[in-house]
Amino acid sequence: MTYCVAMNLAEGLVFVSDSRTNAGVDNIATFRKLHIFGTPGERLVVLQTAGNLATSQSVISLLRQRLDGEEANLHNVDSLFEAARLVGSTLQEVVEHDCGNVQRQGVDLGCSVLLGGQIGEEQPRLFNIYPQGNFIEATRDTPYFQIGESKYGKPILDRALNHATPLEQALRCALISFDSTIRSNLSVGMPLDLLVYHAGSLEVPQGFRVKEGDAYFEGIRAQWCSGLRQLLGELPAPPGDYWS
Amino acid sequence: MTYCVAMNLAEGLVFVSDSRTNAGVDNIATFRKLHIFGTPGERLVVLQTAGNLATSQSVISLLRQRLDGEEANLHNVDSLFEAARLVGSTLQEVVEHDCGNVQRQGVDLGCSVLLGGQIGEEQPRLFNIYPQGNFIEATRDTPYFQIGESKYGKPILDRALNHATPLEQALRCALISFDSTIRSNLSVGMPLDLLVYHAGSLEVPQGFRVKEGDAYFEGIRAQWCSGLRQLLGELPAPPGDYWS
Numbered sequence: 001m002t003y004c005v006a007m008n009l010a011e012g013l014v015f016v017s018d019s020r021t022n023a024g025v026d027n028i029a030t031f032r033k034l035h036i037f038g039t040p041g042e043r044l045v046v047l048q049t050a051g052n053l054a055t056s057q058s059v060i061s062l063l064r065q066r067l068d069g070e071e072a073n074l075h076n077v078d079s080l081f082e083a084a085r086l087v088g089s090t091l092q093e094v095v096e097h098d099c100g101n102v103q104r105q106g107v108d109l110g111c112s113v114l115l116g117g118q119i120g121e122e123q124p125r126l127f128n129i130y131p132q133g134n135f136i137e138a139t140r141d142t143p144y145f146q147i148g149e150s151k152y153g154k155p156i157l158d159r160a161l162n163h164a165t166p167l168e169q170a171l172r173c174a175l176i177s178f179d180s181t182i183r184s185n186l187s188v189g190m191p192l193d194l195l196v197y198h199a200g201s202l203e204v205p206q207g208f209r210v211k212e213g214d215a216y217f218e219g220i221r222a223q224w225c226s227g228l229r230q231l232l233g234e235l236p237a238p239p240g241d242y243w244s
Numbered sequence: 245m246t247y248c249v250a251m252n253l254a255e256g257l258v259f260v261s262d263s264r265t266n267a268g269v270d271n272i273a274t275f276r277k278l279h280i281f282g283t284p285g286e287r288l289v290v291l292q293t294a295g296n297l298a299t300s301q302s303v304i305s306l307l308r309q310r311l312d313g314e315e316a317n318l319h320n321v322d323s324l325f326e327a328a329r330l331v332g333s334t335l336q337e338v339v340e341h342d343c344g345n346v347q348r349q350g351v352d353l354g355c356s357v358l359l360g361g362q363i364g365e366e367q368p369r370l371f372n373i374y375p376q377g378n379f380i381e382a383t384r385d386t387p388y389f390q391i392g393e394s395k396y397g398k399p400i401l402d403r404a405l406n407h408a409t410p411l412e413q414a415l416r417c418a419l420i421s422f423d424s425t426i427r428s429n430l431s432v433g434m435p436l437d438l439l440v441y442h443a444g445s446l447e448v449p450q451g452f453r454v455k456e457g458d459a460y461f462e463g464i465r466a467q468w469c470s471g472l473r474q475l476l477g478e479l480p481a482p483p484g485d486y487w488s
Contacts, residue, residue, distance in 0.1 A: 151395030155424035159469055160476050171486065172479050180399035196487050208486050216486070220479045225403055227478070231471040232404050235416050235464045242415065242452050242460070243440050 001187035002033060002050040002148035005157070005174050006114040008126035008138045011167045012199040013116050015207075016174045017048045018148075018182070020189035034193040035060050037067070037074045037117075038204040044117040044197055045074050045083055050148035051111035051131060058094045059111065063087065080125040081137075084115050088133035095131070112147040117197070124199050152184045153177030167196055172220065175210075179221045192217075245431035246277055246392035248292040249401070249418050250358040252370035252382045255411045256443040257360050259451075260418045261292045262392075262426070264433035278437040279304050281311070281318045281361075282448040288361040288441055289318050289327055294392035295355035295375060302338045303355065307331065324369040325381075328359050332377035339375075356391040361441070368443050396428045397421030411440055416464065419454075423465045436461075 004017040017033040031053060038044040047063075049056035063086075066073045077083050095109050110131030118124040126138040128145040138145055140163045146154065160173050171194070181188045195207035210217050248261040261277040275297060282288040291307075293300035307330075310317045321327050339353050354375030362368040370382040372389040382389055384407045390398065404417050415438070425432045439451035454461050 152399050154428045155396055158428050160473050168481055171482055173476055176476065184398045184402050194486065216483050223479060224475065227475040229404050231468065231475065232417055232420065235467060237412055238415055239460050
C-alpha cells in the first residue's frame with residue numbers, strides 16, 4: 001500500500017509520501033513516490049503516486065521521456081490544469097496499453113496521482129487524479145488530498161488543518177498524520193519523502209528524505225504519543241449513568 | 245457502515261457501538277448494534293454486529309427466539325467459547341438460508357460479530373466472529389477488537405490501550421476513538437451504545453445510550469480537539485534541511 005498527502009495552503013504547498021510498496025505482506029520494497037519536475041523561475045510540478053507500481057512507474061517514465069519533445073509535456077504546458085489533463089491522459093494510455101494482457105487475470109492496474117505546483121503567473125494549484133484519468137482540484141474549503149491508505153491519518157488533518165495554516169505547522173500536521181498511519185498499518189513505511197514549496201517563489205526544491213531514526217521525526221513521534229496519553233488522562237471521568 | 249469496539253481488560257469489558265446504518269449515502273437509519281443477553285449472577289453475553297443488517301438482525305432474532313428451547317442457546321451454554329460457536333453457526337445458517345436468493349445479485353450478506361462476556365467461573369472473554377462463522381479470541385497482547393469502519397479510530401487505541409488500562413480510562417479511549425471516526429466518516433453516527441462490565445461481577449448491565457448533544461461526550465470531544473491542536477502547536481519546528 002502507500003500513503004501520500006498534499007496540501008494547497010495560503011503560504012504554499014506541502015507534499016509528503018511514504019516509500020513502501022508491497023504485494024501481499026511478504027514482498028515489501030522501497031520505491032520513491034514523490035516526483036519533481038520543473039524549471040527554476042518558471043514552474044514547479046510535483047507528482048505523488050499510489051496504486052499499481054508498474055502503472056505509476058510507466059506514467060512517470062513517459063512523462064520524463066517526453067519532456068524534450070515538441071508535444072505537450074510537463075515543461076511546456078501553460079497551466080497546472082493542462083498538466084493534470086496531460087497526466088490523466090498518460091495514465092489512461094498506460095492502462096489501455098497494459099490491460100489487454102493482465103486485466104483479465106484480475107490484477108488491478110489502477111493508479112491515483114496527486115499533482116501540485118505552480119506555473120508562471122498562476123496561483124499554486126493541487127489536483128487529485130483518479131485512476132480513470134479525470135480529476136478534482138483542491139479548494140479553500142478542502143485544501144488537502146490523500147491517496148492510498150488514508151483513513152488512519154485523516155482525523156488529525158480534519159481537526160488541525162485549514163487553508164490558513166502556516167506551512168511549518170502544516171508540515172508537522174502531515175508528519176503526525178504519517179505517524180498515526182505507520183503505527184497502525186504495516187503496509188505504510190519509512191523513509192518518507194517530503195517537499196515544501198513557498199507560493200510565488202517558483203523555486204524547484206529538492207525535497208527531503210526522512211529516514212528511519214531521523215532525530216527530529218522520532219522526537220515529535222515520541223512527544224506526540226506521550227502528549228496524547230496525557231491528554232486522554234486529563235479528560236474528566238464519565239458520569240455515573242455511563243456505567244449503569 | 246458501522247463502527248464497534250470491544251475490549252477485554254484486567255478490570256473487565258468495555259463495549260461501544262454506533263447506531264448508523266446506510267445503504268449508499270441517502271438511505272440512513274438508526275439501528276441498535278449492541279445486544280445484551282444474560283442472567284444476573286450467572287452470565288453476561290454481549291454481541292455487537294457490523295455488516296449486512298438483514299443478516300445481523302436475523303442472527304439476533306434466532307438467538308433470542310431459541311433462548312427458551314432445549315437445544316444449546318446463549319442462556320445455557322457452559323462457556324463463552326461455546327457461545328461463540330453457537331453464534332458462528334447461527335450466522336452460517338442465516339447466510340445459507342438467504343444466499344440462494346440474493347447472493348447472485350451481488351449483495352454481500354456478510355456480517356461480523358463481536359462477542360464478549362463472562363459465564364460462571366470462567367474469566368471474561370472476547371471473540372471476533374468472522375462472516376464465515378469462525379472466530380478469534382482477544383488476548384493480553386491484543387486486548388481489543390474493532391469491526392466495521394475501524395481505521396480512523398485505530399491509532400488512539402494502538403497508542404493508549406493495553407490489558408492493564410483501567411476500565412474508566414479505556415472507556416474514554418473508546419469514546420475518543422469514536423469521535424475520530426465520526427468526524428472523518430459520515431457513515432458512522434450518533435447515538436452510541438455502550439456497556440461497561442466489571443470482571444467477576446456477573447451483573448447484566450443495561451448499558452447506556454450516548455445521544456447527540458450529550459453534555460459529557462460533547463465536552464470531551466471539544467477538550468480533545470483543542471488539546472490536539474495545542475499539542476501540535478507545541479511540537480518543535482522542523483529543522484532547516486526539511487525545507488530544502
